[in-house]
Amino acid sequence: MASPKRTEDKIESHEDRFLKAFEDYSDALFRHAVIRVSDRERAIDLVHDTFTKVWSYIRSGHEVDSYRSFLYKVLNNLIIDSYRKQREVSLDALFEIEGVDEGSFSELSENSVDALAATIDGRKAFDLLKELPDVYREVITFRFIDGLGPREISELIEETENVVSVRLYRGLKMLREKMEEEVKKAEGKRKNKNETF
Amino acid sequence: MKRFSEQLHKKSESLYLKVDEKRALEERLVSYMEYHPLASDRKVKTIVEQSWADPVVRVINLNNLKLWQWTGATMAILLLVVPYVAEKAVPGDMLYAVKVNFNEEVRSTLALSPYDKVVWETERLNRRIAEARLLASEGKMTEELGNSVAEAVLVHSENAKKEIEHLKQTDEDGAVLASIQLDTTIDVQSTALMSEVQSSSTESVMAVRLVDVLAKTQESDQELESVLPSRERLVGQVESETTRAYELLDSIKSYATLEEQLDIKTSS
Known part of the structure; x- marks a missing residue:
């Protein structure tokens, strides 16, 4: 019996596909950009630049098989470029400070990441994302908000899956520590109030 | 992790492009596309697979x-x-070839032992003679049909004899019984055909031809004639044939008259 996927072909132009990709992914890209740069206007510009870059890529004769992954990659590169322009400290130096390495075995395990994520309240964590270093914020956003897998993320940021897992673990750990700090601060304020009265 | 992911995702849904922002962004993009159009050779359309939902x-x-x-x-x-x-076709019918070349050949393959093959070839011989009689009685017998019937009778009896030869190698009693069965069939048919010849009817031309053919096939196997099957084997064969005869008699009781039933009983 004929395959249900391919029984008759429909002709679609490059323009149509491109505009459809805008319709499908512009919101998700914007959301990602806002979380990463914490600035709405900059995020809109980044999304615009992403699509114009992709259009130039198509104009130069290339084909895009999967718009989703390609758009995320271009956006990620633009965000990194914007960080480089803003900050004088390079990301390589950041890596040296952070000392990103292959990590211990417990950090590498996907189960460890899952177990750690299960202990964190996502609603509170969302507000604290902007306080994380971008190397961690990037992977957490890709993983838990954009829904990309470790392999997809590794291809996007051009790192190994091990590095992605380590960053996810450390990022979540940092989030939890910040949340605990927030709780302690809130308790301290309450005590001071009570003592005053 | 699922809960954390869902909470984070749900919270992030508060971030989205407003309608006017999205429209403005789209307009900027379309302007950019118009100012930087595709090259004419890039305007070639791409083929997209349709989905099952279409x-x-x-x-x-x-x-x-x-x-x-x-x-x-x-x-x-x-x-x-x-x-x-x-199955009801006779020589000259459109489906006769299906009967002989398909139905009967399939039944041949179902006959697994040489003894069963002899029995089946004998049965086919009977069928050919019965078909010839039917055609002759209806006045449809022609020379060509007569030749084909005679040839078929010869072929089936030769096939039966070959199977008896094969059977002799492994089961001499079986070969003797099969030979008896074949000879009996040929005798009965010859006798019936002779009676038609003597009645001098218009059908007798065909009957004479078949009697000649049957006489040719009735080369006696000297070796087998002198051999008798074992008593147990013979008794067993007689029992099975008798049982079959009574079963057939029971099967026709519902539509055969009493006279016909009596006639069968006395002739057997």
Whole structure:
């Protein structure tokens, strides 16, 4: 019996596909950009630049098989470029400070990441994302908000899956520590109030 | 992790492009596309596979389904109905070739032992003679049909004899019994045909021809004539034939008259 996927072909132009990709992914890209740069206007510009870059890529004769992954990659590169322009400290130096390495075995395990994520309240964590270093914020956003897998993320940021897992673990750990700090601060304020009265 | 992911995702849904922001962004993008159009050779359209959800695709697949249904029905007719109808065919009929070359050949393959093969070839011989009688009685017998019937009778008796030869290698008693069965059939048919010849009817021309053919086939196997099967084997064969005869008699009781039943009993 004929395959249900391919029984008759429909002709679609490059323009149509491109505009459809805008319709499908512009919101998700914007959301990602806002979380990463914490600035709405900059995020809109980044999304615009992403699509114009992709259009130039198509104009130069290339084909895009999967718009989703390609758009995320271009956006990620633009965000990194914007960080480089803003900050004088390079990301390589950041890596040296952070000392990103292959990590211990417990950090590498996907189960460890899952177990750690299960202990964190996502609603509170969302507000604290902007306080994380971008190397961690990037992977957490890709993983838990954009829904990309470790392999997809590794291809996007051009790192190994091990590095992605380590960053996810450390990022979540940092989030939890910040949340605990927030709780302690809130308790301290309450005590001071009570003592005053 | 699922809970954390869901909470984070749900919270992030508060971040989205407003309608006017999205429209403005789209306009900027379309302007950019107009100022930087594709090269003419890049305007070649791409082919996109349609999904199963498309109504045109569904119609095409439904047609394929109907095609399969028709094919299945046609195969069922060809394999079941046609052979069933062909069983009643006689020489000269359109389906006679199906009867002889398909139905009877399939039954030949189902006869596994040489003894069963001899029995079946004998049965085929009987069928040919019965068909010839029917055609002669209806006045449809021609020279060509007569030749083909005579040739078929000769072929079936030769086949039966070959199987008896094979059977002799492994089961001499079986070969003797099979030989007896073949000879008996030929004798009975010859006797019946002789009586038709003596009645001097117009059908007797064919009957004479068949008697000659049967006489040729009745080369006695000297070696087997002198051998008797073992008593147990013979008694067993007699019992099974008798049982079969009574079963056949019971089967015709519902539509045969008393006279006909008596006639059968006395002649047997």
